[in-house]
Amino acid sequence: GVCRESFTAGNVSGSYRYTGGLTGVIDAANGFTTHVSDCYSLTTVSAPDTQYVGGFTGANWYANVARCYDAGSVSAAGATTVGGLTGLFYDGAVTADSYYDTQVTGLSDNLGQGVPKTTAEMKDLDIFTNWDFPDVWTLSDDNNGYPALAWQGYEHGSLQTVADLIIEDAIAPINGEAPKTAVAETDEYTGTIAWAGDPTTFAPGTACTATITLTAKDGYTFDGVEANSFSVPSAATVSNAADSGVISATFKSPPDGYITDGNGIMAYRYVSNNFDIHGTYK
Structure with a gap:
């Protein structure tokens, strides 16, 4: 199965095995192929005295998760395993370019299932390696400064319009020489x-x-x-x-x-x- 460009917000309470902000469990066992990409959760998760709790998902059974994040609080005193992004992470599961807010969740685990970042870092475009801004994602004050999905219609609040409008490199034709195929790289x-x-x-x-x-x-x-x-x-x-x-x-x-x-x-x-x-x- 495939889940992409989705988000959740609000409150989730759990009393059973798996509880997460976006999903309880992402299951790719028993021959399934499952990919979750470009998703996020701002959900407040509360699941005390349960088993597996994550800010984004309670468990990842062998699935692929890419370019996802969690910035919702997690309350799970007495739970068996708690993670900022993923609670239970099975061998063979893959998580790439995914993060969670360590200050909001109150967690700091980093066992391959999501990288902890401060609130300031979560609102800094530089950390989101391999994320597609602005076609899939935007970084907007309208989403409390966190990345939002482009289809949500928020302004690109943190993207700067290119201002370097002079192509500085010398690209004019020179008799007898081969054409240049690239301009000089700039900061923009x-x-x-x-x-x-x-x-x-x-x-x-x-x-x-x-x-x-x-x-x-x-x-x-x-x-x-x-x-x-x-x-x-x-x-x-x-x-x-x-x-x-x-x-x-x-x-x-x-x-x-x-x-x-x-x-x-x-x-x-x-x-x-x-x-x-x-x-x-x-």
Whole structure:
């Protein structure tokens, strides 16, 4: 079975073997294949004098759990086994990239079934390795600062709009050289370059079009980027759609007789036996 992009909140009371905020038990025994991914619980769990209690699930029987968390309190005095994320964890079960709030739960176990984090850490995007922000998850003040699922419709409160709008790397065509295929990495994004026609080298005086595709790093988004706000110092024209990191840039490689500074940023031409220095050839 599969459970994904689900959450619980409220109160759960248990008096039997398995009690958890999202499920009592995740069962992949007896030939079942079970995957639980991209789920969370803010549920207050109360199950004193029972057997297996977890903030997220009471027990994991050989199932795969990925990118899940718990930030609900757990009260289970007298229980056989209590865990911040999972109460009973069978050999063969797999938990990956999953966490629980150690301050809220009052627990600190870390036996492979969920990593304890402080409340501040649980509200910090940097700890959520391999989580898909903002397509599956958001980090929003509307969810008390904890990650929420994108379908819940909360604003991306903790994601910053990309502000580095100048493609600093020298990517302009240089006669006889191969096209560059990547822009310089910044704190906000990485980027690849695809050239129309897939040229192997640039010929003199040739018009070229590059599609620059930027990928936002964790904590950043292109939502809020205005149309045609990116610039490429060496390009003749530059355009981008609103809320997008895909940029179209046109160039023209210098004709014979022009000299570049070695990286395409500036071209020089002879005028009356002197260098006429007016920037990139366009």
